[in-house]
Amino acid sequence: MTETGPTMCVLTPETVSDEVAEAAIEGTIVAEADVAVMHVRGPSVTACLQGLLTNDIEAVGDGGFLYGAVLTTKGTIVCDMWTSRGSGPAWLSVPTTGKQALLDLFKKYLPPRLATVTDRSDELAVLRIAGPTATQVAHRARIAIPELGRSTSAVLGEATGIVSRPSTHANFELQLQLERDRMPAVLDSLEASGAVLAGHVGLELARILAGWPGLGTEIDAKTLPQEVRYDAIDGVSYTKGCYTGQETVARLHFRGHTNRALRGLIWDHAPNPSESAIIQNDKPVGRVTSIAWLAPFEQYIGLGMVHRSAATEQPVRAADAPAGIVDLPFRFDP
Numbered sequence: 021m022t023e024t025g026p027t028m029c030v031l032t033p034e035t036v037s038d039e040v041a042e043a044a045i046e047g048t049i050v051a052e053a054d055v056a057v058m059h060v061r062g063p064s065v066t067a068c069l070q071g072l073l074t075n076d077i078e079a080v081g082d083g084g085f086l087y088g089a090v091l092t093t094k095g096t097i098v099c100d101m102w103t104s105r106g107s108g109p110a111w112l113s114v115p116t117t118g119k120q121a122l123l124d125l126f127k128k129y130l131p132p133r134l135a136t137v138t139d140r141s142d143e144l145a146v147l148r149i150a151g152p153t154a155t156q157v158a159h160r161a162r163i164a165i166p167e168l169g170r171s172t173s174a175v176l177g178e179a180t181g182i183v184s185r186p187s188t189h190a191n192f193e194l195q196l197q198l199e200r201d202r203m204p205a206v207l208d209s210l211e212a213s214g215a216v217l218a219g220h221v222g223l224e225l226a227r228i229l230a231g232w233p234g235l236g237t238e239i240d241a242k243t244l245p246q247e248v249r250y251d252a253i254d255g256v257s258y259t260k261g262c263y264t265g266q267e268t269v270a271r272l273h274f275r276g277h278t279n280r281a282l283r284g285l286i287w288d289h290a291p292n293p294s295e296s297a298i299i300q301n302d303k304p305v306g307r308v309t310s311i312a313w314l315a316p317f318e319q320y321i322g323l324g325m326v327h328r329s330a331a332t333e334q335p336v337r338a339a340d341a342p343a344g345i346v347d348l349p350f351r352f353d354p
Contacts, residue, residue, distance in 0.1 A: 049218035095268025154193035231348025291339030
């Protein structure tokens with residue numbers, strides 16, 4: 021990822037409409053994801069990616085869909101991604117903020133005779149559908165729904181694309197990869213079937229609700245996978261072979277612990293986005309990384325990196341307002 025410091029994601033009442041917030045909690049939202057689409061092909065795509073990804077792309081087999089990251093040799097995250105494995109090539113959905121760092125890493129570690137990477141973002145787009153009724157809405161829109169943890173080729177209206185479904189509770193329920201010029205028609209079909217067109221802020225709200233780390237917010241140049249819930253969100257394998265950064269990840273898992281962890285935050289009063297410190301008993305114990313307004317509950321929620329010394333059952337002052345620390349993902353009864 022870039023060398024700039026982390027930023028805070030802030031979703032205010034002005035940026036997240038009541039309709040989008042309600043649909044993210046109770047219904048379905050859909051929006052184009054802010055990702056780059058990369059195509060990896062060659063005679064040894066799976067073997068090459070297996071030596072770089074934190075997760076086990078060999079184990080999922082053809083048609084597998086999984087989350088993971090590539091790391092530095094010190095075990096810190098360079099870029100996270102979702103990978104759809106084909107019978108030969110693979111498709112990567114990569115945060116745009118991490119695209120260049122990932123391309124630089126591939127240039128360094130991928131032998132061109134074994135695997136080459138092409139950025140297809142100009143011609144291909146990714147839609148993500150989130151919310152508890154997402155699969156029902158997709159079914160009404162006549163979108164083929166794959167099994168958990170799988171990708172499948174499908175007809176999307178007049179277009180052919182790839183439909184993918186995470187294996188665990190993620191920050192979205194379905195991902196559609198399709199030709200960019202066909203995207204408006206598919207969005208119209210999903211809206212007619214009950215989805216709310218949410219824009220990027222809607223997907224960010226879904227990410228925060230799921231307790232999912234974002235590149236550039238929760239994940240910075242010093243972040244280790246276990247610090248941002250990779251164990252809980254199935255982002256790392258401890259049984260696969262060697263990959264770049266594995267030594268640090270394995271040592272933490274088998275013999276150590278992280279000094280900080282991603283936690284949920286709930287405020288009784290509006291936090292101040294210009295202040296990121298989390299304070300407990302007059303001592304700094306972390307930083308706020310994301311803030312979102314939930315109109316249905318008239319509540320601010322957020323994410324933060326919290327030091328393990330913090331007493332999670334005791335209140336804190338986060339972003340200059342009283343707050344409580346909660347487990348992730350967030351649970352609300354609509």
